[in-house]
Amino acid sequence: MSSTVPPTVPRTQAQRRQSTRSALLEATVSCLATRGYAATSTAAVSAEAGVSQGALFRHFPTRRALLVATAEHVSVRNITAFGALSDPDVTSVAEVAAVLGHLRTVVLSPANQTWRELLVAARSDADLREALLPARLSFQQQMLEVATVWWCDRLPPDDLAAVLSIVVNVLDGLAFSALDPDPTAPPGRTAERALTLLAEMIVRHYPQPESQETR
Amino acid sequence: MTVHTRPVHPIPAHPIPVHVVTGAGPVGSTVALQFAKAGERVRLLTRSGNGPEHPLIERRRVDVSRADQFDAAVEGATVIHHCIHGSAYDARTWRAELPTAEAVVLAAAGRIGAVVVFPESLYSCGPVDAPITEETPRTATRGKLGVRTALLAQRAASPTPTVSVAASDFYGPLVRNAHAGERLIPTVLAGKTMRVLGSLDEQHSWTYVPDLADAMIRAAATPPLWNTVLHAPTTAPVTQRELIEQVAAVGDVEVPRMSAIPTWLLTTMGIAHRPTRELAETAYMFDRPFVLDSSTSQRRLGLTPTSLTAGLKASVAWWRDAPAQLV
Numbered sequence: 001m002s003s004t005v006p007p008t009v010p011r012t013q014a015q016r017r018q019s020t021r022s023a024l025l026e027a028t029v030s031c032l033a034t035r036g037y038a039a040t041s042t043a044a045v046s047a048e049a050g051v052s053q054g055a056l057f058r059h060f061p062t063r064r065a066l067l068v069a070t071a072e073h074v075s076v077r078n079i080t081a082f083g084a085l086s087d088p089d090v091t092s093v094a095e096v097a098a099v100l101g102h103l104r105t106v107v108l109s110p111a112n113q114t115w116r117e118l119l120v121a122a123r124s125d126a127d128l129r130e131a132l133l134p135a136r137l138s139f140q141q142q143m144l145e146v147a148t149v150w151w152c153d154r155l156p157p158d159d160l161a162a163v164l165s166i167v168v169n170v171l172d173g174l175a176f177s178a179l180d181p182d183p184t185a186p187p188g189r190t191a192e193r194a195l196t197l198l199a200e201m202i203v204r205h206y207p208q209p210e211s212q213e214t215r
Numbered sequence: 216m217t218v219h220t221r222p223v224h225p226i227p228a229h230p231i232p233v234h235v236v237t238g239a240g241p242v243g244s245t246v247a248l249q250f251a252k253a254g255e256r257v258r259l260l261t262r263s264g265n266g267p268e269h270p271l272i273e274r275r276r277v278d279v280s281r282a283d284q285f286d287a288a289v290e291g292a293t294v295i296h297h298c299i300h301g302s303a304y305d306a307r308t309w310r311a312e313l314p315t316a317e318a319v320v321l322a323a324a325g326r327i328g329a330v331v332v333f334p335e336s337l338y339s340c341g342p343v344d345a346p347i348t349e350e351t352p353r354t355a356t357r358g359k360l361g362v363r364t365a366l367l368a369q370r371a372a373s374p375t376p377t378v379s380v381a382a383s384d385f386y387g388p389l390v391r392n393a394h395a396g397e398r399l400i401p402t403v404l405a406g407k408t409m410r411v412l413g414s415l416d417e418q419h420s421w422t423y424v425p426d427l428a429d430a431m432i433r434a435a436a437t438p439p440l441w442n443t444v445l446h447a448p449t450t451a452p453v454t455q456r457e458l459i460e461q462v463a464a465v466g467d468v469e470v471p472r473m474s475a476i477p478t479w480l481l482t483t484m485g486i487a488h489r490p491t492r493e494l495a496e497t498a499y500m501f502d503r504p505f506v507l508d509s510s511t512s513q514r515r516l517g518l519t520p521t522s523l524t525a526g527l528k529a530s531v532a533w534w535r536d537a538p539a540q541l542v
Contacts, residue, residue, distance in 0.1 A: 084484065149475070
């Protein structure tokens with residue numbers, strides 16, 4: 001290296017810790033997406049992250065703690081992606097379909113495979129189920145709050161929660177049945193039509209402005 | 216206090232006093248226009264040479280953070296209204312730009328015997344659980360809040376006389392980049408969905424920028440008020456919902472749909488997005504009551520705030536008249 005290269009500012013202990021933690025979480029996301037739950041061992045994750053298993057256990061005392069932290073990490077990413085819609089309009093069917101299309105890319109993202117892998121595993125693992133519960137509830141609540149920001153008072157709160165549940169379950173189902181969904185590819189004809197039908201259903205539930213009511 | 220019976224300078228450099236204003240954002244522009252409308256000469260210093268056009272406003276291209284440029288530009292001034300803001304809404308930018316520029320201004324003003332008036336925010340008070348008075352500690356340390364605390368300390372430590380006039384969130388003509396600016400008024404006038412930060416239903420103080428400008432001008436002309444922190448006359452707080460309803464009423468449009476973007480969402484999104492993180496840093500002002508009490512300063516200044524209705528009428532009229540490229 002040439003001596004004219006300016007020295008980089010040394011990172012603080014906290015920054016190094018944070019960076020190792022992020023690398024471990026990302027490695028877990030990647031392992032779960034490509035190898036699946038069973039093969040996502042602490043050895044596989046630490047190898048993927050390029051750190052020792054000892055370092056992994058300094059951040060996460062157990063494999064389960066690592067998996068729960070990864071689920072929370074992916075939730076933050078999903079919420080951020082959903083919240084990053086800049087003031088979407090949800091008046092027309094086309095606008096609602098566009099928001100649902102955006103939600104599709106979030107739900108089908110490779111990172112979100114983390115949640116599906118963990119939920120399937122948790123079905124037969126009571127401890128994992130219990131450990132994941134707070135993150136699940138918090139994630140659902142936060143997605144609902146973002147949807148509330150986007151939809152305002154166009155739908156009653158119970159209906160908005162039900163609509164979100166329908167949309168997310170449809171998309172999760174799509175991810176299971178497609179096996180290898182590409183979120184960046186346009187949806188197939190059937191999926192696209194399904195999202196439009198959902199959008200029509202949502203818009204049909206909006207309160208009608210009084211001035212437009214005809215007798 | 217008696218009126219001066221002789222000039223401050225034995226041989227005045229200018230027969231008519233010149234008011235220097237730095238920065239042509241909403242505050243600097245309003246201060247300059249208020250002087251000009253009163254028939255007084257203003258020298259408006261900006262990096263770009265921009266600012267309101269008026270025969271009594273002399274616009275000069277000056278980098279305020281450079282002493283060599285600034286010293287020549289303030290010749291003959293008895294008051295400097297220092298109204299520049301950071302080039303980005305980011306603590307790093309503020310730390311890099313603002314203290315240096317203020318040090319240059321304080322030193323130059325000290326040499327020529329001028330008082331420096333600063334518009335100030337409530338950032339240095341940090342999160343509060345009571346209305347903010349002139350006595351509320353201004354000691355916040357983190358991020359942009361800490362930069363404001365450091366600036367107040369720098370002013371206090373300077374031998375140059377200063378007055379800081381603190382305001383809450385701005386509204387009024389010329390106010391674009393503010394919660395009650397381009398995000399709110401054109402949206403409500405267009406009947407689009409209004410999404411606010413924090414909460415729709417917590418009390419919040421809104422300062423009318425012309426009231427801030429009046430207070431700065433009055434404070435500069437009142438030496439007993441020098442070396443204090445004053446509050447800009449600010450009308451009683453209203454919730455963001457009430458503010459939106461009043462904008463709609465004044466603009467004679469339907470009250471739009473509205474919702475509130477929760478603070479936690481800004482914080483979450485801020486993890487990966489620096490501008491959102493900077494916004495989240497001050498979101499506490501909008502998810503709990505945030506009230507500026509200006510009653511003491513109003514008495515000391517002899518000023519009262521413009522009513523919210525009158526202020527919003529002027530704001531709505533300005534947005535409706537604003538050239539399309541500004542909207």
